[in-house]
């Protein structure tokens with residue numbers, strides 16, 4: 001930020017050298033406050049007093065990834081979207097070993113052959129014995145690293161599938177809220193009420209990933225095989241870990257940022273209405289459409305990660321504002337999409353997910369279309385849909401971040417007002433999101449700043465809401 005004093009001030013500065021010093025000190029202080037206070041937003045601190053240092057970062061996590069020789073060659077591309085060689089630690093567990101090329105080994109975690117599980121019972125009709133192997137990942141990953149690190153070096157064991165995508169800063173930040181020296185089992189349910197009904201309303205669904213604090217992982221590694229003998233009738237690996245934790249008296253701590261994604265088809269409506277908590281994971285990448293139009297599955301994940309890398313805590317966070325001049329409502333899902341609705345839409349209506357997706361279970365069942373979150377219809381008629389924009393590119397600018405969203409042409413409708421028909425691009429300005437541990441997240445506000453170039457570009461500014469500010473078209 002260039003600061004050039006006016007000629008008169010410059011004159012004063014030469015006359016009063018002391019004033020000059022004061023001026024320079026003041027400027028330095030302002031620059032320090034603007035630049036360093038903002039950029040030092042990364043560390044997450046634990047709220048409780050821990051005997052070890054107080055920040056939980058991605059390097060404190062140890063990952064156990066369940067995979068198989070059949071799925072690994074394709075799905076390892078999903079790991080590439082989030083795995084950070086040299087920072088993240090962990091192993092991928094396979095049912096049989098593959099020939100690997102040396103350059104794979106550097107960018108991805110090492111592969112490990114799971115132990116033989118033929119001595120454990122499995123009796124779920126139509127299920128797969130690999131569930132036992134999957135449950136043992138929680139034990140085998142702990143055993144593999146136990147004694148190889150200092151106490152406090154690994155604070156959480158994180159278990160996921162090979163099609164689970166983790167958002168590392170948000171995962172670490174979410175876990176940092178909890179004292180890792182206590183017994184914790186952190187994750188989330190399925191989005192499908194039916195799946196929760198079938199499997200459990202108390203269990204962390206494994207595909208969304210879950211985290212076990214170090215002391216719980218240590219105990220589980222000792223007792224897991226005993227539990228596996230008693231729970232042969234359960235379907236999945238996650239149900240086995242849940243049962244074993246339950247026998248130890250440890251219940252699930254639910255964090256809504258973990259996503260099992262028991263959904264199919266187009267996730268647009270789901271991803272445009274993320275809860276206020278940070279995005280921690282996505283799963284079932286193969287079972288849903290690519291997240292962005294015109295990109296394949298892995299390209300989409302890499303595209304999303306560009307936004308996540310710049311502002312992890314803001315990714316998918318929904319902000320709603322009103323274009324009062326043109327009588328429109330704008331909903332931003334930061335780093336992913338922007339929607340422009342004609343007329344005045346109430347915030348709580350826009351917080352419900354448009355059903356662009358399908359239920360997980362195929363076939364008619366009264367419960368299969370009941371979700372664990374609020375939904376509303378996504379009109380079949382493209383003229384009744386909002387104008388939709390997807391993330392094109394983004395970059396840091398001064399102390400803020402500019403993200404640019406381009407018009408999705410697929411749902412265009414000739415009948416909509418000319419001001420919206422012309423709109424080709426939305427530019428969103430925001431500051432890096434930073435919330436101190438222990439502070440409550442509050443939805444941000446935004447303003448439609450202006451429109452450029454014959455209404456082809458709309459500029460939006462995201463900011464903290466004022467005290468008592470209401471997110472509504474008319475605020476009287």
Ligand SMILES: *[C@@H]1O[C@H](CO)[C@@H](O)[C@H](O)[C@H]1NC(C)=O
Pocket residue numbers: 116117118
């Ligand atoms: C696992 O162990 C059983 C019995 O000990 C043995 O019959 C089987 O061949 C082993 N499986 C593998 C894949 O090594």
Ligand SMILES: *[C@@H]1O[C@H](CO)[C@@H](O)[C@H](O)[C@H]1NC(C)=O
Pocket residue numbers: 296297298299
């Ligand atoms: C996705 O696109 C990339 C290149 O843009 C390509 O390398 C990759 O093979 C594609 N993946 C699939 C599954 O088609």
Ligand SMILES: *[C@@H]1O[C@H](CO)[C@@H](O)[C@H](O)[C@H]1NC(C)=O
Pocket residue numbers: 194198363364365366367
């Ligand atoms: C519907 O769901 C219930 C409960 O999961 C299940 O027992 C039943 O078989 C399902 N019916 C159909 C037709 O799929």
